[in-house]
Amino acid sequence: MASSSNIYSAPALTFELVARCSTTRARASILTLPHGPVQLPMFMPVATQASLKGLTPEQLEETGCRLCLNNTYHLGLKPGQEVLDAIGGAHKLQGWKHNILTDSGGFQMVSLLKLATITEKGVEFLSPHDGSPMLLTPEHSMSLQNSIGSDIMMQLDDVLVTTSPDKARMREAMERSVRWLDRCIVAHKNPDRQNLFCIIQGGLDLEMRRECCREMLARDTPGIAIGGLSGGEAKMDYCRVVEACTALLPDLKPRYVMGIGYPEDLVVSVALGADMFDCVWPTRTARFGNAVTKHGVLNMRNKKFANDFGPIEDGCGCMCCRSKLDGGMGISRAFVHHNASKETVAAHLLTIHNVFYQLNLMRGVRQSIIEDRFPPFVREFFAGLYSEKTEYPEWAVGALKGVGIDLTSE
C-alpha cells in the first residue's frame, strides 16, 4: 500500500510515486486527474482541433490513451470561446470522457505567425480571420483554457528558440515567463478542478534554467513543464537541460517535457527523470504514410510494401495489426500501401498504429521501471532500432551513460 510519503495531493490532482529505477532517474507513477487516473511515464497524442486526425474518441480510447492534448490557440479560433462556453467545454464538444491537456496558445503564436511580437502585456499578433491586431495575455489564455475546461492547463510563457544567441533576450523571456505565471495564477478561475502547470524556460543556459526552476517551484504549481525545447537544438544540449532541471524538481510532482515524441527521445528522457511528453510527429508522420515500429520508421508508400501481406508491425497489439481472429482488423502493409495518400482511411489506420506504438512503448517503459529492469529494457529498445551498436546515436549513448546505463557494454 502506498504510504503518504509517496503521495502528493493538490486540489485537482493526486500524484503517487509507484516505483523508481535503481540505476537511472526513471520513475513510474499514477497521476489522478479530474477525468480519471493516468499511468506515468506517458506519451500524450495531440488532438489539435478537438479531434485526433480522423479517429473517433472510441478509437483513441482503444489505443489506451487517457490524456490527450488540445491546442488553445486553435480552439480559440474555431469553434471560439463563445461556442465553448455555450457547449460547456472541450470534453463535451468532442465527446471525450478522459483527460485533456491544453497548451497556452503562446507557442502557436510564435510557430505559425511570423508577425507575432511579444511585449510585457502579452503576445501581439494579427488575427488570421480578418488581419486585425489581437493580443494574447496570460489572463486571456487562462480565460480560454477555463472555457475549454482542460484537466491540465499550461501557463502562457515567453517562448524563444533555444538556439537564440541573444542572452539578454533569453533572460528577459525567462524572467517574463515567471511574471506571467504569477498573472496566470491570479487569473485562473477554477483551481479546484483544473490544474495549472508552470513552464521552465531559460534556453540552453543551465544556470538560467536552474534559476528559473527555483523561481517556478516557489510558486508551487501542481505540475511542472520544461519548455522551449525541441526547437532544433543539439540533442546533447537537450539532454543536459532536462537533466539539470529534473535534478532540482521535487519527486512528488509530475514533470512534463513539451514537444518531445521520437521514440528514442522518449526513452532517454524517461531515464533522465521526465514523466510526460507530447508531440504531433507520430500522427503527422502517419499522414505521410509512415509507420513507427520497434525496428524504426517504415514508409508504407515504398513499393516494396505493395505485395507485403504481413501486418504493419509483427507482434503489435494495435487494432490494425491484430488479426481478425484476435479481435483486430488484420490490416496488411499491402493494403496501407494501396491506399496511402489515396484514401484517408490509410492515414486513419497508420494514426491508430502509431499512437498505439507510442503509448505501448511507454507502457513497456513503465512496467520495466516497476520491475526494476529499466536498463535492460533500454538496451533491448536500442538493439531493436539498430543492427549495430556503432550506429547508436552518440547523444543517446552519452546521456544514458550519465545516468548509469552503458549502451556500449556487453
Added chain:
Amino acid sequence: MFEILKSATADVGAARLGRLALGNHRVMETPNYLAVASRGVIPHLTPENMERYTAFDAAYMAIEDFLDKNPPPIMKMSKDTPRNLHSFTSFPTERAIVLGPRRFPAVTTPVGNGVKHLSIFTSTGFRNLTIAEFTKVIETTQPQIAIPPADLFHTSTTPPAKRQVRMVDRTEEWVDEFFHLADPQGRLKELGVSVFAPVLPVEYPLQWDYLRHLSEDVRESLSGLAIYDVNLLPELVNYPPLLSLPRLAFGPSKSPQDLLRQIALGVDVCTVPFVNVMSDAGVGLDFTFPPPETQEIHPLGIDMWTPDHATSLLPISEGCKCYTCTNHHRAFIQHLLNAKEMLGWNLLQIHNHWLLSEFFAGVRKVLSEGSARFEECSRNFSAVYESELPLGTGERPRARGYHFKSIAGQTRINEPSWQAYEGDSKPTSGSDTAAEPPVAPSA
C-alpha cells in the same frame, strides 16, 4: 440463393420483398442497397468503424481500383485461400463484396472499349482489361457476386442504333467468354462466386435477343441480373426464367425518390453512390420512410457547414440511433467541417449510411403491408420532401485523381488552408495542422 417473399401482380414492374442469401450465413432482406466502396474502403471509414457503426450487408467494389500496379498485388495472393479480396481490404468476413469491372459512377475513358477489351481507369492511368484478365481477377479475389463486363455507353447516353447493336453484341460475347473461362456452375460455384449478368441500357428491340440468350441458353449460370437501366424492367415479363432472379440496379439514383421508383419497378438491390457524395458535401441525410405526416416541405438533408449549428447539441436527425447521433452533436460536426478535421466526414458517413439502411427497412415494412400502401407512402414521400438532395455549401475533402478526370489548367477544388501572411514564413513543428504531403497528381 434468392427467395421472393411477396410480390404483387405479375412480378414485373411491381415492388417485391425478398431475401438474398450472400453466403457466410448473411441474408440480405430486400429491397436493400449496396454501399459503394473506393479502392476497397467505404470512404472515410476504417474497417472497424464500418463493421461497428453501419448496417449494410454488402458493398460494391471495382476491379479497376486494384489494377494500378503490374502485376497487381491482389493477383499475388494465393488462389487457394478463400475470399482474397476480403483479406486484402480487411473487409468484414460476414459482409458481401460485389465486384464489377468499373467504379460506379465511372470516369469516362478517352478511348472507348475495344472488341476484346474494356477500357478502364486506374490511379496510374488508363489501360485495357481483357475478359481473360477479368476472369483471373474474379477467380483470385473471390467476391460473393461478380458482374461480368458490359459494353456500356462511352461519351453519349443516346448513341446511334448501330452503336447500340454493337454494345449488345459485344456484351453477349464477353459474357459468353467469361462463362466459358470461369465455369460458373463448376469452378466459380466451388469458390462461392455468383454471377449477375449485365442488362444493358439500350432499347429493348435492340437487346431482346441477348435477353433471350440469357434466359434460354445460360440461365443456369446466372444468379442475378445487374440492370443498368431500370426502365427496361417491365420488358423482362417476356422472359419468365429470368423473373425469379434478384435484380441489382445501377442508377439512375440521385435521390431517395429515384430509389423508390426503382423499387416500384421491381428492383431488389439499389447501388447508391449518393450517400458518399452527401457525406463529402457535409450534408447529413434526414428523411424517413414512411414519411412524416406534415404539410411542410422538408429538405432531404441538412447542410452541416452552416454556422447555425455552432452551439447546437442536437443530433443530425432527431431520434436517429446511429453512432454519430447518439454520441455526438451538430456543434461538433460543424466544428470539424469548419476546421477541416477528417473526423467530420467520418461521422457524416456513419450517419448517412445508417439512415439509408433505416430507409430501406422502412420500405420493406411498408411493402409487407401491401403494395397499395407502398404506393401511397411513396406518393406522400414525394409530397413531403424536396425533389433533390441539398448541394452543401462547404469545401469537400481533397479529391483524388481516380475520382475525376483532370482537365488542362483546372483550378484546385479547395484553397490551401494555411498561408503565410506576408511572403515566406515556413510552417514549423508544434501544430498538427501544418504541411500535408502532396497529393499524387491525377493521371
